Amino acid sequence: MIFEARLFNQYDLWIDLTYSLIVSISCFLIYLKTKELYDLSQYKGINYFRNTFLFFGISETIRLLLHLTAKFSAPLLPVRPELVFIFNACSFLMIYASCMALVYLLLSIFWKRMSNKSLGNVYLAHYISLIVAFVSLLKDRHPTFIIFQAGLFVLLIIVSYLNYKKSKHGESFSNIYLIYLLIFILWIVSNVMEFIVIFSPITAFIIYFSSIIIFLLILIKVIERLK
Amino acid sequence: MDKKRSKLEVIYDILDIIKKNKNSIKMTPLLRHSNLSSERFGKYFSELVEKGFVREIDDENGKSVTLTDKGFTYLEKYRTIVSFIDEFDL
Numbered sequence: 001m002i003f004e005a006r007l008f009n010q011y012d013l014w015i016d017l018t019y020s021l022i023v024s025i026s027c028f029l030i031y032l033k034t035k036e037l038y039d040l041s042q043y044k045g046i047n048y049f050r051n052t053f054l055f056f057g058i059s060e061t062i063r064l065l066l067h068l069t070a071k072f073s074a075p076l077l078p079v080r081p082e083l084v085f086i087f088n089a090c091s092f093l094m095i096y097a098s099c100m101a102l103v104y105l106l107l108s109i110f111w112k113r114m115s116n117k118s119l120g121n122v123y124l125a126h127y128i129s130l131i132v133a134f135v136s137l138l139k140d141r142h143p144t145f146i147i148f149q150a151g152l153f154v155l156l157i158i159v160s161y162l163n164y165k166k167s168k169h170g171e172s173f174s175n176i177y178l179i180y181l182l183i184f185i186l187w188i189v190s191n192v193m194e195f196i197v198i199f200s201p202i203t204a205f206i207i208y209f210s211s212i213i214i215f216l217l218i219l220i221k222v223i224e225r226l227k
Numbered sequence: 228m229d230k231k232r233s234k235l236e237v238i239y240d241i242l243d244i245i246k247k248n249k250n251s252i253k254m255t256p257l258l259r260h261s262n263l264s265s266e267r268f269g270k271y272f273s274e275l276v277e278k279g280f281v282r283e284i285d286d287e288n289g290k291s292v293t294l295t296d297k298g299f300t301y302l303e304k305y306r307t308i309v310s311f312i313d314e315f316d317l
Contacts, residue, residue, distance in 0.1 A: 034311075040301050041235055041308045042278070045317025108317050163316065176316055225311045 019208040020064035027057030048108035055101035099129035
C-alpha cells in the first residue's frame, strides 16, 4: 500500500514532526480563538473559516501521530499486520480532513454568492470527500484526492478573481487572497509529498518551512484582529 | 453592505438603542427608533431573546427590554467582528 511505503521513506523525521506540530497547534489556536466571535455573531463566514482550520488541524494531528507511530512500530509490521490496517484507516481520515479543510476555505469566501439551498449541501462535500479518500486509498498512488484538491484550487482562482473585481478594499483584499492561494498550493504540494512523490529533502524543507510561515501569518493576523 | 452584514448591523443598532436608554426601554419606542417594519422588528427581537442578548422585564411600569451581559459583550465586540470579517473577506 502507498502509505506504509511512503511512511518509511520519510524526510528527516524531526523536520516532519516539527512541521506537523506547529501547523496543527496554529490551526487549533485559530479555531479556539475565534469561538467567541462566532458564538456572538453566528456569522456563516466565520463558521466556515473556523471549520477550515479545524480540519487542517485534524489532518495535521493525524499525520503527526501516524509518523510517530510508524517510526516506533516499524519493526512490528511483519508480525502485526493489523498495524497496516490502522495506518490505512488513519490516512483515510487524514485525506478526508485535508479535502474538507480546502472545501471550507473555499466556502468561507464563496458562501455570500451561493443560495441558502446550495449552502445546505455542505453535507454533499463531506460525502464527496469521504468517497475521494476511499478511492485514493483503494489504489496505490492513485491521485484522486490530488485531482479533487486541484479542482478546488481552480475554483478558488475563479472566486478570487470574481471577488477581486467586486472588491473595494484594494491592497488588503489582494493580500489575504494571496495568502489563501499560497495555503492551497502548499497544502496540495505537501499532500503530494506525503502520498505520491518523494521530493528531495531540500525541496521538502522549503515547502514545510513556507507552510509554517503562512499558517503562523494567519494566526498572527487572527490574534491582531481579536485584540 | 451585503445581507448578512446588515443583519449584524441591525442587531448592533437595536442593542445600542437599549443601551443608550439607560438599559431600559419600552417596546414601542424601541420599534420606532430601530427604523424597521414591525414584522422585521418582531423577527429580530425574537432572535435577540432566543440568543440571550436581551430580556423582557415586567414591572409596575409595564413591560420593558434590557440588555443581558451577552448583549453588552456583543456591543463591545461588534467592531472586532466587523473588522475580522473584512480582514479575511468572509
